[in-house]
Amino acid sequence: DAAGIDAGGTLVKIAYVKGGVRRLCKFRSDRLTEAADWLRKELPAAPLCLTGGKGAKLAALIGRDTEMMPEFEATCAGIRLLLPPALGESAFLLANVGTGTSVHVIDGERNLRIGGTGLGGGTIVGLARLLTGLDEYEAIVTAAAKGDRGTADLKVRHIYEGMEPPIDGDLTASNFGRVFPGAVIGSGEEGSISREDALASVIGMVGEAVATLCVHAAAAHGVKTIVYIGSSFNGNAPLRQAVESYTRFRGGEPHFVENGEFSGALGALLRL
Ligand code: ADP
Incomplete structure (x- = not known):
């Protein structure tokens, strides 16, 4: 299991793999604790990589070791999967x-x-x-x-x-x-x-x-x-x-x- 998380100005976008299945979901950035609670419950031990302007803030709320990556790099890497x-x-x-x-x-x-x-x-x-x-x-x-x-x-x-x-x-x-x-x-x-x-x-x-x-x-x-x-x-x-x-x-x-x-x-x- 693993998750990539882009916490933007308005919405938190999450792409995650759980039980071998890839899924996507969203939360509101003005309710970061909801995203943090969801991640702790659904993916309690999975490695997480965060990006986006609110990434560091969300990482602090999750309260465990996470990776960080610059958002433009993440966006430009991720778009390839979708084109x-x-x-x-x-x-x-x-x-x-x-x-x-x-x-x-x-x-x-x-x-x-x-x-x-x-x-x-x-x-x-x-x-x-x-x-x-x-x-x-x-x-x-x-x-x-x-x-x-x-x-x-x-x-x-x-x-x-x-x-x-x-x-x-x-x-x-x-x-x-x-x-x-x-x-x-x-x-x-x-x-x-x-x-x-x-x-x-x-x-x-x-x-x-x-x-x-x-x-x-x-x-x-x-x-x-x-x-x-x-x-x-x-x-x-x-x-x-x-x-x-x-x-x-x-x-x-x-x-x-x-x-x-x-x-x-x-x-x-x-x-x-
Ligand atoms: P960011 O990464 O800056 O949060 P997004 O790509 O998620 O950016 O786009 C945010 C914009 O998407 C909002 O400004 C709004 O226009 C639009 N939007 C789409 N769905 C919603 C939603 N459910 N709630 C609020 N804004 C939404």
């Missing part, structure tokens, strides 16, 4: 959209962190709470999926009104650029914006910003394939859609990896 073999053959960009976003170039055994942005899943949750009062992730993404970005976002064609725009008129000219003076969320009155529409625009903004960063980084490093991972895509079709369509529009090749958010945990498990 279709053909994909890992040439260099690709890895974008880990977690609480924030981290971007890497992976070429064979080499990996290089080339940047990131504070825009990520945490931004979606934080702005959603401020704008709508919805606190829970599930409620936020369910509401956003019913929304329409066309209410709050200004497109290029809105600015060019009837004229031929110099770039695709359907592109976003300004995220939230169509919110007029006095607009309020959810009042139902003329000029107001529904919660659903506001949330759809929040997600669209994060998705476009992340994809923009990635296509530029990919171009700078001469790669086309962009592999997107992170729990931020879980149950969040609008985010996936925004990232996918913008990446394709800019000539990149987006891939979304099932269970990709467990890359760090799997990389840590591999270490044991």
Whole structure:
């Protein structure tokens, strides 16, 4: 038995082997004791390797000898287990959209962190709470999926009104650029914006910003394939859609990896 644990800003991801079977599970990072209690009960004697920003804190709660490993190393090692073999053959960009976003170039055994942005899943949750009062992730993404970005976002064609725009008129000219003076969320009155529409625009903004960063980084490093991972895509079709369509529009090749958010945990498990 053994476990690799990635304790991130929002979620603790665990990849473990018990009785010869490999399994994955998650806990909330704001309830680290639940993860520690579970590990002590389920894997009382198994070697553990931890990674992620809250790894040391969780290790202290577990209270026994554990290994530690740097998170970027773990993520880049673990992603190999999840990719279709053909994909890992040439260099690709890895974008880990977690609480924030981290971007890497992976070429064979080499990996290089080339940047990131504070825009990520945490931004979606934080702005959603401020704008709508919805606190829970599930409620936020369910509401956003019913929304329409066309209410709050200004497109290029809105600015060019009837004229031929110099770039695709359907592109976003300004995220939230169509919110007029006095607009309020959810009042139902003329000029107001529904919660659903506001949330759809929040997600669209994060998705476009992340994809923009990635296509530029990919171009700078001469790669086309962009592999997107992170729990931020879980149950969040609008985010996936925004990232996918913008990446394709800019000539990149987006891939979304099932269970990709467990890359760090799997990389840590591999270490044991
Ligand atoms: P980290 O390693 O920083 O914790 P993750 O890859 O686990 O990052 O992604 C965290 C993000 O995933 C959150 O900011 C949120 O947008 C989204 N998310 C998905 N499922 C949940 C959940 N059950 N609770 C909270 N956030 C979730």
